[in-house]
Amino acid sequence: MDYSRKVRAAAVQISPVLFSRDGTTEKVLQAIANAAKEGAQIVVFPETFIPYYPYFSFVQPPVMMGKEHLRLYEEAVVVPSPVTEAVSQAARSHSIVVVLGINERDGGSLYNTQLIFDADGTLLLKRRKITPTYHERMVWGQGDGAGLKVVDSSVGRVGALACWEHYNPLARFALMAQQEQIHCAQFPGSLVGQIFADQIEVTIRHHALESGCFVINATGWLSPEQVTQITSDEKLQKALSGGCNTAIISPEGNHLCPPITDGEGMAIADLDFSLITKRKRMMDSIGHYARPDLLQAHLNAEPFAGFQIKGFERGLNGFPNYENFPSQDRGAEA
Incomplete structure (x- = not known):
């Protein structure tokens, strides 16, 4: 792995076009072009940004x-x-x-999905949030361990997690153990208030320090007019404010540019990979500072392939054809 390179990164704080997949996609395409004009080689967007984060599920029963x-x-x-x-x-x-969050539809289910496109347009990774948080469980299905993967890209080894997945230490460790160099974090933003922004700050800086990697974090933003579109209840509108902290963090836990905490904008910084070695010389949590003789983790990286019915076939009427069962499995009918 090359630890001598320098990469320019961009994290986008942006508002969606509510209720419009095509409208939000156009904003993404324009933001990609704007990031490229700034010389960015990697750009990160907020959680489930296309078409929009399901804010309604936080304020509606x-x-x-x-x-x-x-x-x-x-x-x-x-x-x-x-x-x-x-x-x-x-x-x-x-x-x-491009690291992009989407609401993915797969048949009759929705998923919180992160996509990583390489600089040649190749889709390197499609991963799903392993456990939706609280109200989100009414909206999305669960992901699997196949998405806990670091991919080789034109800017280095890149991994991603969404929002409170960062509170699952084993999920983070799975990426750390794969020599993650750039970690892409995504949060919804405009949620819960200042306490959420403060929590994001702690979370992304801790991961950078513990893993010895760069963290590029993007949060979404809602305008006051959009908050009103989601709910007319003024008491509930307070729950759809604040919580924004778009930032880029070094392996030493420092901000590499001023964070964006309100409105739309783009955080841009240069990532000097020599800082990874500088940090890991002191504390490499998956190398010289690890104790695999004491502590080990197991990752089931098999993709979930859907439900399968094994042991019998179904007849034309949809009911099991019990003739395919061995007699000892047929209970009273044997």
Whole structure:
């Protein structure tokens, strides 16, 4: 691995076009072009940015959220699709690595999905958030261990986690153990208030220090008008404010540029990979500072392939054909 390189990174704080997959995609494509103009070689977008984070699920009770949930289904992104092809083309045209959060639709389920496109447009990774958080469990299904993967890209070894996955130390360790050089974090933003922004600050700086890698973090942002679109209840509107902290952190836990905590904007910084070695010389948590003789972790990296019915076939009427069972498995019918 090359620890002598320097990479220019961009983290985008941006608001979606609510209720519009195509509108939000256009904003992504424009932001990719803007990042490239700044010389960025990697650009990171917020959590489930296309079409938008399901803020409705945080402020509406389950019995009331059916309409909005169905609308999210209609605007969600299938992989592959014209949306992913457009982002791939933009990455290729601008020679830039793109890390994008989407609401992915796969049949009858939605997932919190992170996509990593290489600078030649290749989709290097499609991973799903392993455990949706709190209200999100009413919206998304669960991911699997196959997505806990670090990929080789034109800017180095890149990994990604979404939001409170960073509070799962074994998920983070799985990426650290694969020699992650650039970690891409994504949060929704405009949620919970200042306490959320403070938590993001602690979380991303700790991961940078513990893993000895760079962290590029992007959070979303809602305008006051958009908050009103989501809920007219002024008390609930307070829950859809603050919580923004778009930042780029060094392996030593320092900000490499001023963080963005309000409004739209782009954080840009140069990543000097020699800082990885400088940090790990002191503390390499997966090398000389590890104790594998005492502590080990097991990762099930097999992708979930869907439910399979084993041991019998179903007849034309949909009921099991018990004739395919050995007699000892047929119980009272044997």
